[in-house]
Amino acid sequence: METLLFYISNISKGGAQRVITTLSNHFSEKYHVILVTTTVGEGTYPLNPNITHLSLDFAAEDIKANKLTKNRKRNIRFKQIIQRYQPSVIITFLEREILRVLYLKPQLSVPVIISFRNDPNVDYSSWLQRFAIMRLIKRADGIVFQTPDAKQFFTGHYSSKDTIIPNPIHPTFLKERAIGSRDARIVTVGKLFPQKNHALLIRSFAHIASEFPEHTLEIYGEGELRNSLQQLIDSFGLQSRIFLKGVRNDIEKVLEQAALFVLSSDYEGVSNALMEAMALGLPVISTDCPCGGSAMLIRHGVNGLLVPVGDERALVESMRSMVNDPVYAEALGTVARKIRQEVDPQVVFASWESFIHDVVSMGKEIDE
Known part of the structure; x- marks a missing residue:
């Protein structure tokens, strides 16, 4: 195994983007790594200089082209790479990149590993998308899931x-967290998108704001809902x-002394933000969102709390x-840290x- 090719839409902010760049950087120390992105542009996450970063879009006319022309050109360029x-x-x-690679698989003669990073019920919600993935998934040589x-x-x-x-x-x-009392801050991290349902968290905090006048709520992330959430x-x-705090590159520093981390998402794969909060030893609450990532991480009442999706009460x-019982919260956070293993x-x-x-070895045996 000499060359690994990773393929994703882009390397801007996002959980999947973070994981694929982390894997690329690690494996580039041992193998030749090619990272292909569908769209052109610099990414949020830094890349090891050993990595060959290529894009399927590289000219102004690609942006202006209609959908069919754009996809045809992207397919041609992917095969050329x-x-x-x-x-x-x-x-x-x-999802889109997985469909592209599986569609082209008979023409590639290369083993393919696909990895689903979100709730497939959402990613393949239309009948056409679902029909396509169910027909094409059998072409994959290996599949990495995040949850059962x-x-x-x-x-x-x-x-x-x-x-x-x-x-x-x-x-x-x-x-290790610095010893000391926690700040009176409730925090969350995630794009300001509908999926994250920050509105639920804001409304819930509003219910208890008068009971706990010293506590604040900090929401880290950016996105299309900033204005409506501020309203x-x-x-x-x-x-x-x-406070809508925007994006921070040192998020671990603002999280580690917080009183509580809350994930209010309607759906997730496995939330990186939730894992990071648990690894830091924060007390955590999460919606029990599909496709089971939070439930896989949290044992209710042992290392955190789970609540039904959308259940404000x-x-x-x-x-x-x-917030009422910081000793209980701290005990949950202490157990949550075991996720680090x-x-x-x-x-x-x-x-x-x-x-x-x-997967590569299995492919070689089949070829022989």
């Missing part, structure tokens, strides 16, 4: 080698208590119980490398 670099394996994340629920979605439609591998977290989240905050008159009561980067890298080797 494969022919030129002859990778040992292709590893691809995200995601795997269950495809049961009966493939016979490929599969595995479940958690996301690696950055080593900065593995450090919601303003409607409660909580401009001095709830349940979230209010869980937040109240945590599962998501330590070296453990995750070893799992990925072993799986990649198995």
Whole structure:
């Protein structure tokens, strides 16, 4: 195994983008790594200079072209890249990129590993998308799932080698927390998109704001809902208590002394932000969102609390119980830190490398 090719839409902010760049950087120390992105442009996450970064879009006319022309050109360029670099394996994340690679698979003569990073019920929600993935998934040589629920979605439609591998977290989240009392801050991290349902968290905090006048809510992330979320905050008159903090590159520093981390998403794969908060030893609350990532991480009442998706009353009561009883909250956070043993980067890298080797070796045996 000499050359690994990773393929994703872009390397801007996002959980899948973070994971694929982390894997690319790690494996580039040992193998030749090619990172292909569909769109052109610099990414948020830094790349090791050893990595060959290529894009399927590289000219102004690509942006202006109609959808069919754009996809045809992208397919041609992807095949050209494969022919030129002859990778040992292709590893691809995200729904559109997975469909592209599986569609082209008979023309590539390269083992393909696909990895689903979100709830497949959402990613393949239209009948056409679902029909396409169910027909094409059997072309994959290996499949990496994040949760058993995601795997269950495809049961009966493939016979490929599969595995479940958690996301690696950055080593900065593995450090010991400085001894001292926690700040009166409730925090969350995530794009300001509908999926994250920050409005639920804002409304829930508004219910308990008068009970806990020293506490604030900090929401880290950017996105299309910033204005509407700010309007919601303003409607409660909580401009001095709830803050949209934007993006931070040192998020571990603002998280580690917080009183509580809350994930209010309607759906997730496995939330990187939730894992990072747990690794730092924060008390955590999460919605029990599909496709089962939060439930895979949290044992309710042992290392955190789970609440039903969209259940404002349940979230209010869980937040109240945590803030009211900091000793209980701290006990949950202490157990939550044990997640580090599962998501330590070296453990995750070893799992990925072993799986990649198995898939490549299996492909060679078939060829022989």
